[in-house]
Amino acid sequence: xxxxxxxxxxxxxxxxxxxxxxxxxxxxxxxxxxxxxxxxxxxxxxxxxxxxxxxxxxxxxxxxxxxxxxxx
Amino acid sequence: xxxxxxxxxxxxxxxxxxxxxxxxxxxxxxxxxxxxxxxxxxxxxxxxxxxxxxxxxxxxxxxxxxxxxxxxxxxxxxxxxxxxxxxxxxxxxxxxxxxxxxxxxxxxxxxxxxxxxxxxxxxxxxxxxxxxxxxxxxxxxxxxxxxxxxxxxxxxxxxxxxxxxxxxxxxxxxxxxxxxxxxxxxxxxxxxxxxxxxxxxxxxxxxxxxxxxxxxxxxxxxxxxxxxxxxxxxxxxxxxxxxxxxxxxxxxxxxxxxxxxxxxxxxxxxxxxxxx
Numbered sequence: 001x002x003x004x005x006x007x008x009x010x011x012x013x014x015x016x017x018x019x020x021x022x023x024x025x026x027x028x029x030x031x032x033x034x035x036x037x038x039x040x041x042x043x044x045x046x047x048x049x050x051x052x053x054x055x056x057x058x059x060x061x062x063x064x065x066x067x068x069x070x071x072x
Numbered sequence: 073x074x075x076x077x078x079x080x081x082x083x084x085x086x087x088x089x090x091x092x093x094x095x096x097x098x099x100x101x102x103x104x105x106x107x108x109x110x111x112x113x114x115x116x117x118x119x120x121x122x123x124x125x126x127x128x129x130x131x132x133x134x135x136x137x138x139x140x141x142x143x144x145x146x147x148x149x150x151x152x153x154x155x156x157x158x159x160x161x162x163x164x165x166x167x168x169x170x171x172x173x174x175x176x177x178x179x180x181x182x183x184x185x186x187x188x189x190x191x192x193x194x195x196x197x198x199x200x201x202x203x204x205x206x207x208x209x210x211x212x213x214x215x216x217x218x219x220x221x222x223x224x225x226x227x228x229x230x231x232x233x234x235x236x237x238x239x240x241x242x243x244x245x246x247x248x249x250x251x252x253x254x255x256x257x258x259x260x261x262x263x264x265x266x267x268x269x270x271x272x273x274x275x276x277x278x279x280x281x282x283x284x285x286x287x288x289x290x291x292x293x294x295x296x297x298x299x300x301x302x303x304x305x306x307x308x309x310x311x312x313x314x315x316x317x318x319x320x321x322x323x324x325x326x327x328x329x330x331x332x333x334x335x336x337x338x339x340x341x342x343x344x345x346x347x348x
Contacts, residue, residue, distance in 0.1 A: 012138045031141060037148060038139055039182045044175075046182045064138065066179050069147045070120065071135025071165050072110030072250070072277075072299030 010062040024052040031065075038065050073185060074159040077104045077130055086128065089320045093327060096294055098131075098272050099188060099220035099241030101159065105130050106289065107319045108161070108274060110299025114308065117152040123302050124153070126312035131159040133190055133297070135166070136176050155185060161222065163190040168203070170210035177214050189214060190244070190276075190297075192224040200250040204231045208238060215239030224276050227261040229268060236269050243269055244276035244297060247288055251300045253280025255287065262291045282311075282318035289322025290330075 005020045018027065024047060028035050040047045041064040047055060057063070074080070077095065095104050108131045114120035124132060134149050153160075162180030167173040170193060177189040193210055195203030202225050214221050215238055222242040223235045232243045245265055248254035255278060256262060266273045272294035279285050279298045288296045296319060305311035 012141055014141075033139065037150060039136075039179050041179060046178055049184075064179075065141070066136050067139050067147075068134040068149045068160065068162065068180075068183065069137045070111040070114065070149055071137075071163055072112045072133055072297075 007057065007059040007061075009057060009060065012063070012065055018057065022057040024055045024057065027057050027063075028052070028065075033065065038067050040065055073155060074130075075156050077102055080130060080157050086316070086320060089324060093320075093323055096272060098222065098274075098294075101186075101188075103130050103159075103295075105316075105319075106295035106323055107285075107315060108133065108276075108295055108297040109302060109312075110297070111149055111153065112299050113303035115303075117146070119308055120303070121152055123308040123312040124158075126309050126316065127302070128316045129158075131161050133161045133163050133299070135163055136180050159188075160185045161188050161190050164192050164210075165190075166194070167192065168194050168206075170206040170213070173206070173210040174213050177210075177219060178217075181219065186220075187218060188220045188222065188241075190222050190224060191240075202226055202246075204228065207231075208234055211235055211240055212238040222274065227258045227265065229261065229265050232265045232269055232273075236271050240271060242272045242274050242294075244274045246277040247275050247284065247296075248278030250277040252278055253284075253301060253304075254278055255280055255284035256291070259287065259291050262288070262293060266292050266294075279315075282314040285315050285318040286322035286325070289319050290326050292326045295319075 006017045007020050008015055008017050024040055035049055043062050095102050105128045107127050107129045109124055109127050109129045110133045140147055164173040164176040167176055173193045191211055193203045193206040194200050207223055211221050211223050220241040222244055223240045224244045225231050227245045235243045247256040274295040274297055275288045275293050276297040279301045285296055302308050302312050
């Protein structure tokens with residue numbers, strides 16, 4: 001894997017390109033999201049925050065980033 | 073993380089009323105306010121915060137949605153409501169299948185606030201009535217996973233009993249359809265549900281104005297949950313004050329025990345001792 005190749009992932013329902021080599025932590029940083037404010041689902045599996053550093057984002061990953069919004 | 077009623081209740085205007093009504097418990101957590109409020113549909117976040125503070129509610133509901141990555145709106149509720157001040161009850165609103173509701177509940181729990189979920193599985197878009205079969209299925213799955221499930225349901229006793237059987241910590245029959253503002257359409261069924269269940273019964277959805285909240289609480293239920301009645305009032309903060317008082321009024325009237333009603337007049341002054 002070379003750092004300048006890019007990957008396509010499905011992020012919140014949209015196809016998006018990112019540089020290869022991201023972990024969940026660096027992806028959230030790139031998106032300017034505070035890890036404590038979101039929940040990450042990777043390929044339908046909810047991730048533990050402690051594992052964000054260790055998990056690599058790879059081609060065709062399906063990632064959902066959710067948070068709490070107003071609701072009844 | 074919510075720090076509990078002793079820490080968050082700064083409202084002393086209701087002390088007299090509170091002394092006449094005990095706290096109550098949902099899934100082992102103590103609450104004083106019997107009013108639970110939603111956080112949706114407000115014109116602005118500031119009005120939402122002001123209105124919710126005026127209700128005196130400790131438990132507030134939130135929804136789970138995708139982060140808006142284009143940042144067009146500041147949707148994150150936690151930027152506006154301090155989770156130390158409120159007990160966050162995540163809902164599964166918008167889910168039409170048991171699987172979806174379970175997925176949303178798991179996502180909500182992963183946010184790390186508590187094990188509670190307001191389970192809502194809708195069966196029909198026009199009425200937003202619950203799919204009670206799917207609700208039961210999801211309730212069982214979630215209760216088995218250790219969730220404290222508060223289940224939104226119909227005003228149907230049998231479903232309410234089954235929801236209690238599968239381990240829900242509260243059962244939440246509707247007063248009338250979500251967002252309808254029609255008030256309690258079937259007080260008799262609500263009363264019977266309350267009489268037959270051991271877990272708290274919270275009436276959820278349908279309250280339109282203060283008198284509806286009062287009548288709801290007069291049925292003897294443990295609490296009432298509302299959103300649109302506050303958010304869609306012309307003056308949400310004023311309506312929030314009204315609702316706070318209405319819920320307390322209804323609760324105390326229930327505890328006080330109402331006089332028997334009569335179709336003919338019963339004089340209040342002595343009929344003896346009148347002049348000739």
